[in-house]
Amino acid sequence: xxxxxxxxxxxxxxxxxxxxVAADINVVIANSRGPETLTALVGELGxxxxxxxxxxxxxxxxxxxxxxxxxxxxxxxAAPLRGHTVLDTSNYYPIRDGRIPELDSExxxxxxxxxxxxxxxxxxxxxxxxxxxxxxxxxxxxxxxDRTALPIAGxxxxxxAAAAALISRIGxxxxxxxxxxxxxxxxxxxxxxxxxxxxxxxxxFEDRFDAPGAPFPLTSLRDALQDVQRVRVAARxx
Numbered sequence: 001x002x003x004x005x006x007x008x009x010x011x012x013x014x015x016x017x018x019x020x021v022a023a024d025i026n027v028v029i030a031n032s033r034g035p036e037t038l039t040a041l042v043g044e045l046g047x048x049x050x051x052x053x054x055x056x057x058x059x060x061x062x063x064x065x066x067x068x069x070x071x072x073x074x075x076x077x078a079a080p081l082r083g084h085t086v087l088d089t090s091n092y093y094p095i096r097d098g099r100i101p102e103l104d105s106e107x108x109x110x111x112x113x114x115x116x117x118x119x120x121x122x123x124x125x126x127x128x129x130x131x132x133x134x135x136x137x138x139x140x141x142x143x144x145x146d147r148t149a150l151p152i153a154g155x156x157x158x159x160x161a162a163a164a165a166l167i168s169r170i171g172x173x174x175x176x177x178x179x180x181x182x183x184x185x186x187x188x189x190x191x192x193x194x195x196x197x198x199x200x201x202x203x204x205f206e207d208r209f210d211a212p213g214a215p216f217p218l219t220s221l222r223d224a225l226q227d228v229q230r231v232r233v234a235a236r237x238x
Contacts, residue, residue, distance in 0.1 A: 001026055004166065005061030005084075007054055007076060009038060011132030012089050013067035017041075019139050019170040021048040030057040032068075032075065055080045063087060063166055066114070067127075071097050073114045082120030085159040087166070089127045090114055091188050095238045104234040110187065111153070111180045122159035126152045126167065126174075129186040134197045134213035139171025148197065149173035149218035151225060153183035173218045177225060188238065189231045192224045205238070 003026040006013045017027045028050045029038055038051035058064050058080040068076065070090045092103050092110045102108050108116070111125040127135065130150060140147040150172045154160040164174040177185055186192040195201045199214040 001048075002062045002166075003028065003060055005057035005059075005064040006030070006067065007057060007064065008067030008089075009041060010067060012127060012135070013065060014041065015132040015135040016065055016067070016127065016170065017045055017049065018136060021045050023170045024048070025166075025169065026050075028052050028057040028061065030054045032072065058084060063162060064121075065127075066090065066118075069097070070100070070110060070114075073117055076118070078118050078120070081118050084121050085156075085162045086118060086121045086123050087126040087163050088114050088123050091128050092233070093188060093238055094236055106184075106230075106233050109180055109183045111183050115155075115180060122154065122156040123180060124152055124154035124156075124159050124163040125180060125183040125186075126150065126163055128183075129190075129193050130197050131194050131208065131213075133209070134194070137213040138197060138215055140215070141171065142168060146215040147171075147173055147217065148215045149175055149221040151175050151177045151186045151192065151221060153177045153180055153185075155179045175218060175221050175225065184230055185225050185228050187231070187233075189236050190228050192221070192228045196221070196224060 004020050006029045009031040020027050026048050035051035042049045042051050064084050064086045066086050067089045070092050088111045115123040138148040152174050160176050167174050196216045197213050199212045203211040
């Protein structure tokens, strides 16, 4: 039985943990506050779930999910993640994070910045253009006619394939969009960001966390990513 290490216990990490245990995947969750703060969540998730430090969450993991805010990435120790495939969910929100010059200049995408810190890990950008509550709403078994697709990006073909296999197992198709340098295609404020998965794609920004989701299939995602235009990061409003 595979094991998924999860770093971060917010809405994204928790949503993916729920889908993972439902798909018979062991999960070991770590956060910045310590394993003792995860007792209730682990109890809710059941016998396939456990809590630990980052080192414990990654030690026996087949893959690792990094689900922390972008400002927290430097607090994640790099050594335990060397050699691992790491699914990076992070996004840059200047309204929350302040300005990050390396990202505003567009010299790096968000995941390229994280990859620089996690030297030796094989980073795959994933789950970053969908809201946590839509992940649990839209997961479907393989072959379902209303199965939703998510984009991924990464610099290592084997890591991308491993990430795609995990994502398929928990309920989604994937579209490999290329290297991390191209992951801007589904970063915030792009046309391939979270509104794709909303039942009402005209949902107001302030209402997004209450908006119901709607399936968005692979063919539609492919079309959306072909037409996307790069957003000037320094000019972003959120």
